Amino acid sequence: MPDQLILTANIANADDFYADLLEAHEGRSHTESDALNARLVLILANHIGDSEILSQALAAATSKPA
Amino acid sequence: MNKIFQEPLYPYSRSPDQDAAMPVRHKVIVIGAGPVGLAAAIDLAQQGVEVLVVDDNEKVSFGSRAICFAKRQLEILDRLGCGQPFVDKGVEWDVGKVYFDDRQVYEFNLLSEDGHRRPAFINLQQYYFEKFLIDRVRELQDQGAPIEIRGRNKVEAIGTHDDHVKLEVETPEGAYTLEADWLLACDGATSATRKMLGIDFVGRVFEDNFLIADVIMQADFPSERRFWFDPPFNRGQSALLHKQPDDVWRIDLQLGWDIDKEHETKHENVIPRLKAMLGDEIDFELEWVSIYTFQCRRMEEFRHGRVLFAGDSAHQVSPFGARGANSGVQDTDNLVWKLKLVLDGQAPDTLLDSYNYERVQGADENILNSSRSTDFITPKSDVSRLFRDAVLDLSEQFEFARPLVNSGRLSKPCRYVGSPLTSADALEGPSDTRPGAPCVDAPLGENFLLDKLGDRFILLTIDADAPDLLEEDGVTVTRLALSVRDDPTLALKRRYLGDADSAVYLIRPDQHVAARRETFDESQFRAAIRRATGKE
Numbered sequence: 001m002p003d004q005l006i007l008t009a010n011i012a013n014a015d016d017f018y019a020d021l022l023e024a025h026e027g028r029s030h031t032e033s034d035a036l037n038a039r040l041v042l043i044l045a046n047h048i049g050d051s052e053i054l055s056q057a058l059a060a061a062t063s064k065p066a
Numbered sequence: 067m068n069k070i071f072q073e074p075l076y077p078y079s080r081s082p083d084q085d086a087a088m089p090v091r092h093k094v095i096v097i098g099a100g101p102v103g104l105a106a107a108i109d110l111a112q113q114g115v116e117v118l119v120v121d122d123n124e125k126v127s128f129g130s131r132a133i134c135f136a137k138r139q140l141e142i143l144d145r146l147g148c149g150q151p152f153v154d155k156g157v158e159w160d161v162g163k164v165y166f167d168d169r170q171v172y173e174f175n176l177l178s179e180d181g182h183r184r185p186a187f188i189n190l191q192q193y194y195f196e197k198f199l200i201d202r203v204r205e206l207q208d209q210g211a212p213i214e215i216r217g218r219n220k221v222e223a224i225g226t227h228d229d230h231v232k233l234e235v236e237t238p239e240g241a242y243t244l245e246a247d248w249l250l251a252c253d254g255a256t257s258a259t260r261k262m263l264g265i266d267f268v269g270r271v272f273e274d275n276f277l278i279a280d281v282i283m284q285a286d287f288p289s290e291r292r293f294w295f296d297p298p299f300n301r302g303q304s305a306l307l308h309k310q311p312d313d314v315w316r317i318d319l320q321l322g323w324d325i326d327k328e329h330e331t332k333h334e335n336v337i338p339r340l341k342a343m344l345g346d347e348i349d350f351e352l353e354w355v356s357i358y359t360f361q362c363r364r365m366e367e368f369r370h371g372r373v374l375f376a377g378d379s380a381h382q383v384s385p386f387g388a389r390g391a392n393s394g395v396q397d398t399d400n401l402v403w404k405l406k407l408v409l410d411g412q413a414p415d416t417l418l419d420s421y422n423y424e425r426v427q428g429a430d431e432n433i434l435n436s437s438r439s440t441d442f443i444t445p446k447s448d449v450s451r452l453f454r455d456a457v458l459d460l461s462e463q464f465e466f467a468r469p470l471v472n473s474g475r476l477s478k479p480c481r482y483v484g485s486p487l488t489s490a491d492a493l494e495g496p497s498d499t500r501p502g503a504p505c506v507d508a509p510l511g512e513n514f515l516l517d518k519l520g521d522r523f524i525l526l527t528i529d530a531d532a533p534d535l536l537e538e539d540g541v542t543v544t545r546l547a548l549s550v551r552d553d554p555t556l557a558l559k560r561r562y563l564g565d566a567d568s569a570v571y572l573i574r575p576d577q578h579v580a581a582r583r584e585t586f587d588e589s590q591f592r593a594a595i596r597r598a599t600g601k602e
């Protein structure tokens with residue numbers, strides 16, 4: 001496990017993943033979509049596990065360029 | 067106004083066919099003298115097949131229309147003997163900039179891969195594309211090739227029979243009847259042929275309109291592609307700026323669905339929009355304005371007996387990713403050699419069913435990719451927009467998000483994996499050249515590999531033995547013997563051998579790989595030839 005959050009491209013077929021992601025949301029209400037996103041974040045976070053990586057991910061997601 | 071639009075390139079003139087007592091039968095008639103119909107006709111004629119092109123017009127198409135031509139198309143044009151003028155005139159660009167809201171989020175540089183004769187793509191107005199193809203038609207005619215174009219010949223009715231097709235053709239001097247062994251319908255998205263035969267489309271209409279403008283700017287504007295998501299000058303929509311030859315710039319502005327088309331195309335309404343985008347200080351002249359509404363859909367079958375549909379008449383995509391004219395030329399690349407074998411009696415006419423199989427596969431890939439780009443550019447739900455905007459936000463700081471930004475994926479040729487003509491892969495070789503894939507170019511000293519392929523079956527051997535000539539049930543296969551030493555850059559080795567020590571490739575006339583193995587095995591390659599010609 002790397003001790004550094006990966007911020008370079010790391011998904012082999014990114015377009016396929018993106019299409020699958022949107023398909024999972026298809027037909028859901030706003031609230032249902034929010035809930036789906038929350039579940040997804042928690043599942044992926046559990047898969048990562050490493051608290052150092054998770055805090056780097058939180059920092060990346062909350063940082064907004066000026 | 068550009069002179070090229072006004073000059074009749076194939077003006078009407080009376081044909082002896084119009085005075086014949088009985089309808090004259092042609093081998094192949096092509097309806098439509100656009101990029102696809104002309105490419106088909108040139109391909110047929112240079113292989114000695116008699117072909118007649120009819121079109122209700124007599125000039126090139128008006129406005130830039132299709133402007134981006136990918137490497138595979140340039141390679142096909144090389145095979146048609148006319149790639150150079152397109153590349154000489156076309157514009158190459160490599161810097162692209164992506165904007166979101168009021169800021170540039172990132173910039174990329176498309177570095178072309180070495181060891182290919184042709185660039186990844188060029189920008190060129192469709193009218194030049196058509197003009198250069200007409201030039202090639204004239205050149206072939208001067209050499210005595212059996213090709214003819216009849217302008218202002220409008221097909222009004224089509225009768226289909228088991229062994230021929232009958233056409234009623236209207237001209238300025240009245241109607242006449244023609245017959246053809248085979249009919250190619252290359253008459254575009256609104257195909258009259260399709261309507262006359264009562265065949266419809268399946269697919270999806272995208273509810274959107276795009277304002278397309280060709281603008282002439284002499285200003286010192288950088289040669290780069292710019293794409294805006296949700297810019298201040300076109301809120302909630304997208305915009306694209308692309309360079310073409312002759313200081314002509316192509317601008318696409320997304321307008322949304324519920325618009326007044328007549329109002330939007332008036333120059334006094336277009337110019338303020340363009341000024342907001344380009345800045346007040348830039349002088350420009352408006353050459354062409356049009357509104358584009360698109361569909362992503364295809365016919366269920368591209369072959370209907372002796373009528374074969376190619377290009378937009380058979381399938382339509384959104385403009386993102388340059389998959390319209392590009393895929394149409396790939397259709398004819400796939401079709402013509404098969405038609406030639408059938409006409410010469412060297413293959414059963416069921417070989418043409420593989421045209422349907424393979425090009426439906428190509429159309430589905432193009433529809434998938436262009437639908438995805440469209441969904442990214444014009445998100446159809448709140449959550450789709452949420453993710454789109456998140457990707458764009460992240461792309462400014464983080465490289466990983468950039469491949470997810472989808473403003474069009476450049477057209478790549480289809481690999482006919484799973485096609486009934488494609489043999490199973492029997493080489494532990496590179497995936498890019500596996501059976502079904504189009505051959506990847508490679509340098510051979512002063513020349514390039516693709517220049518040595520095309521129009522006929524080739525047995526490419528790389529450091530392997532094989533007979534110089536192989537004949538299987540009327541189909542002749544010629545050997546091209548190469549060694550990895552022929553290419554000091556080792557691109558040939560990387561692209562065709564991988565870790566293998568040698569390779570033998572069976573290559574179709576359209577430069578797609580039909581079969582490959584490490585060494586020559588006569589019975590296996592004879593079977594592969596039969597399979598590739600619809601006999602297995």
